[in-house]
Amino acid sequence: MKRIGKYWAIFKTQILNTLAYPGELAWRSLSIILFLWVFANLWRVTYRAEGSGTLNGISLKDMLWYLMLAETIELGKPRLARVMADAVKDGSVAYLLNKPYHFILYHLSTGMGESLVRGSMTALFGGAIVWLMMGPPPDPRGWPLAAAGVLGAWLLHFCVNALIGLAAFVSEEVAPYEWIYQKLAFILGGLFIPLDLYPLWLQNIARYLPFAYMLYGPARLFIAPDIGLFLNVLGGQIFWLAVLGGLLFFFYSRGMRRLAINGG
Amino acid sequence: MTAIVVRELTKNFQTKRKAAGLGASLRALYRPEYHTVEAVRGISFQMEAGELLGFIGPNGAGKSTTIKILTGILYPTSGQVSVLGYTPWTQRRQLAYHIGTVFGQRPQLWYHLPAIDTFSLFGKIYELDDREVKKRIQFLAEAFEIRDLLETPVRKLSLGQRMRCEIAASLLHRPSLLLLDEPSIGLDVVAKQQIRDTIRQMNEVEKVGVLLTSHDAGDLEALCKRVIIINHGQIVYEDKVSTLKRRHLTTKDVGVRYAAEIAPDFKIPGAETIKVGKYGAKLRFDTRQTPVETILSRLAAAGAVADITISDPSLEDVIATIYQQATPQQSEVGEN
Numbered sequence: 001m002k003r004i005g006k007y008w009a010i011f012k013t014q015i016l017n018t019l020a021y022p023g024e025l026a027w028r029s030l031s032i033i034l035f036l037w038v039f040a041n042l043w044r045v046t047y048r049a050e051g052s053g054t055l056n057g058i059s060l061k062d063m064l065w066y067l068m069l070a071e072t073i074e075l076g077k078p079r080l081a082r083v084m085a086d087a088v089k090d091g092s093v094a095y096l097l098n099k100p101y102h103f104i105l106y107h108l109s110t111g112m113g114e115s116l117v118r119g120s121m122t123a124l125f126g127g128a129i130v131w132l133m134m135g136p137p138p139d140p141r142g143w144p145l146a147a148a149g150v151l152g153a154w155l156l157h158f159c160v161n162a163l164i165g166l167a168a169f170v171s172e173e174v175a176p177y178e179w180i181y182q183k184l185a186f187i188l189g190g191l192f193i194p195l196d197l198y199p200l201w202l203q204n205i206a207r208y209l210p211f212a213y214m215l216y217g218p219a220r221l222f223i224a225p226d227i228g229l230f231l232n233v234l235g236g237q238i239f240w241l242a243v244l245g246g247l248l249f250f251f252y253s254r255g256m257r258r259l260a261i262n263g264g
Numbered sequence: 265m266t267a268i269v270v271r272e273l274t275k276n277f278q279t280k281r282k283a284a285g286l287g288a289s290l291r292a293l294y295r296p297e298y299h300t301v302e303a304v305r306g307i308s309f310q311m312e313a314g315e316l317l318g319f320i321g322p323n324g325a326g327k328s329t330t331i332k333i334l335t336g337i338l339y340p341t342s343g344q345v346s347v348l349g350y351t352p353w354t355q356r357r358q359l360a361y362h363i364g365t366v367f368g369q370r371p372q373l374w375y376h377l378p379a380i381d382t383f384s385l386f387g388k389i390y391e392l393d394d395r396e397v398k399k400r401i402q403f404l405a406e407a408f409e410i411r412d413l414l415e416t417p418v419r420k421l422s423l424g425q426r427m428r429c430e431i432a433a434s435l436l437h438r439p440s441l442l443l444l445d446e447p448s449i450g451l452d453v454v455a456k457q458q459i460r461d462t463i464r465q466m467n468e469v470e471k472v473g474v475l476l477t478s479h480d481a482g483d484l485e486a487l488c489k490r491v492i493i494i495n496h497g498q499i500v501y502e503d504k505v506s507t508l509k510r511r512h513l514t515t516k517d518v519g520v521r522y523a524a525e526i527a528p529d530f531k532i533p534g535a536e537t538i539k540v541g542k543y544g545a546k547l548r549f550d551t552r553q554t555p556v557e558t559i560l561s562r563l564a565a566a567g568a569v570a571d572i573t574i575s576d577p578s579l580e581d582v583i584a585t586i587y588q589q590a591t592p593q594q595s596e597v598g599e600n
Contacts, residue, residue, distance in 0.1 A: 002388075002391040003391070005388055005391075006388045006389045006391065008388075009384075009385055009388035009389070010385065010388075010389070013374065013377070013381060013382075013385045016377055016381060017374055017376055017377055020376035020377065020417070021376070090370070091367070091370055092367075092370045092371070093337075094332060094335075094337050094365075094367050094370065095365070095367060095370060095371075095372040097335075097336075097337040097356070098335045098336065098337050098356065098360055098363075098365050099360055099389055100357045100358075100360040100361050100389060100390060100391075101357070101389055102357075256339070257339050
């Protein structure tokens, strides 16, 4: 029990750490308000130009609630790659490696602690502005399904981030990999536009990649809760977690041999 | 009982090499050149349980790399290591329960939180009972005089205060071996003394063995009974500190400034002239041959002294001397 309890303690300590500057955290979270206001206006114009109340079955209101949840996932996701790269560059990774815990699970605990705080703040501010502009959120019965989807999405983001972070064990600089991953997730994950509005061929490609389960799946569940969709998202997330998680633990054990810590 | 056994330890790093200029940068993209840096070159040594061992050398000598191998966070290129009976790089997590580490200015305390939060977290990480942790924190707070600092965010502590908290945190789980990598770096004289006193106290009270790396000869003199000097990845000296002092820390440097101009061929009997200026000079003398007071009286007799400083030669100078004199792992690896 104590072996698991340490990761819970790390998770809680990271929450305290993230809340150390509440003012700064609130200001940063406020950016979601501006972002959603701009997109609300853009979508209003688009819907007016289309002359229809829905686009591929999605109303303007649902579109904004979709964006709110997708942004909650994106802004709250664990940003581990840079943290790991910085720790390798400045040598502080030495401290993270010589404690009696698993290095990857340590980062999972801190990453999830940070995601919970940042994601909650984004959802709070983002939810408030969308409610004010568009009306109440979708059916609350779908919220637990979406929450489970968000958790799965963050776990997937963690795996990809950690894989990129592990590259720092070899190359130190990970910004290019991070940039490519972020843009792929934006486009193939449907951050700004739900995949339903993509051309069919691109939808088909996106559905076979992990990015759709990192953003689109949970956000779609939020606006259109459906047990069939939930099982599809859950199945996809479990499959990709097994693949990416397996790769992560494999490359971690290989990466340790390649590690060169600076400042030695 | 032996705490550390190191046999023929070697660690090489591959680093990219690139000439200056845009052309070389472009060439390095498709044909990168690597060269091998031999950070540690086949060193062997032992450390007894409860011993205070100094592991010193200049920057880039290989001491931190060795410590990182001893803690299991770096794999060696070759050689054998046993720390408290564990092979560090294959049993890193098991070993971590029994050792404490402090890496110079790289904090292990959570920077934005009060130190007490990290202490409590470490209690969980090392799987200690909550009651035991509370008692231990009380004891360490007294020993390190950090009671009033524990509830202050770490970012607001001075370097000396933070370092005391860092070392205390590394002792929370009662390790039998403490590996300190440059614990006094950047500290003022008072803070250094406090850290040294506390390390010595913990060694005496809890019998915790301490392997200390430093490039400060003061740490060595104040704390260690035995010393290993490493340079360019090789052991160039291994002996008692008292022997090192007797043999090598016997010279002193003197800087003197006079009120009036001095002669260009300024000389003081019993001292070697290193540099002569218009108003002053730098000299070196051997205290075994010429006592300090003799040199002082001779300097005063040579003119009206405006200022004078006496200092020990830097450790780098001592190491350079030892390195010139000794063939690695041969003539000066003795007694112990």
